[in-house]
Amino acid sequence: MDLYRENLLDHYKNPRYFGKPETGASLVSEEINPSCGDSIGVAVKINRQQEISEIHFWGEGCIVSIAATSMLIEKVKAQKKLSKVLSLTQKDVFKLLGGKEAVPPARFTCALMGFEALKKVLSKVAAEKVKR
DSSP states (O other), X not given: OOHHHHHHHHHHXXXXXBSXXXXXXXXXXXXXXXXXXXXXXXXXXXOTTSBEEEEEEEEEOOHHHHHHHHHHHHHHHHHOBHHHHHTOOHHHHHHHTTOGGGSOXXXXXXXXXXXXXXXXXXXXXHHXXXXX
């Protein structure tokens, strides 16, 4: 078994930052894949220094959707700065999974569910900043 596949299984069996946040005031977004029924939610808290102070995800899904979201959330937590997180792309998600060629095309939507939920949360952050 190659390193990427082992990492994928590890993140599926032991997802990082999994579970709904216990405290309120988080921005939340959920994604549902109508073709397979996978669902992923993401909650984020941003502090005054424009850093991600808390991030969680939850949901039910296949190995690809859960593992990809876990890897993405782990990367976001390590980067912290909102400006760095905003620069993440779909390509970055596929890199975490070993490259786009490592993911079957039928699973691309699954691989990007957490990313899409995160993008929606971050667009809420941007909207909140505009209101201020």
